[in-house]
Amino acid sequence: MPGSGKSTTGKLLATKLGYAFIDLDHEIEKTKSKSIRHIFADEGEDAFRLFEHESLVKLIEEIKNNTVISLGGGTVAFHNNLELVKKAGKLIYLEVKQPILTERLKNQTSNRPLFQATDPELKINLLLALRERYYRQAHILVDANGKAEDVAEKITELIG
DSSP states (O other): TTSOOOHHHHHHHHHHHTTTEHHHHHHHHHTTTOHHHEEEEEEEEHHHHHHHHHHHHHHHHHHHSSSSOOTTTTTGTTTTTHHHHHSSSOOEEEEEEEHHHHHHHTTTTGOOGGTTTTOOHHHHHHHHHHHHHHTTTSSSEHHHHHSSSHHHHHHHHHHO
């Protein structure tokens, strides 16, 4: 989910494991030379999701081993991305309770296109309802309600 700490935890996990780290959203922004927010505004969510899928396929083809990839919050819910990711490696769901997500996101809505002109709590509830069935198919589900350092440590232990 947005606000679950995917990028922060992913960087910490990669460092702990001695792996490379890639943030899919940052890769998309570099390729398109504009922010995710502007891609949504200029091209719409459908176009973004297609480009996200194409970018994910390209990354999976190019990466050999030992890489942590932080996916966007909706990545696994579109196209066949869930299956692609699960075949490519271990998919980890950072599970965070709704009140904590709301707290984390309440001051970040301007950078998050799905939260424009909407109540963050309402949007989080909606996104959870739509996406959780995909998230729960991850190889590993981890409680990510705490500090990113603790979550990265917990994941390191789980993937042992």
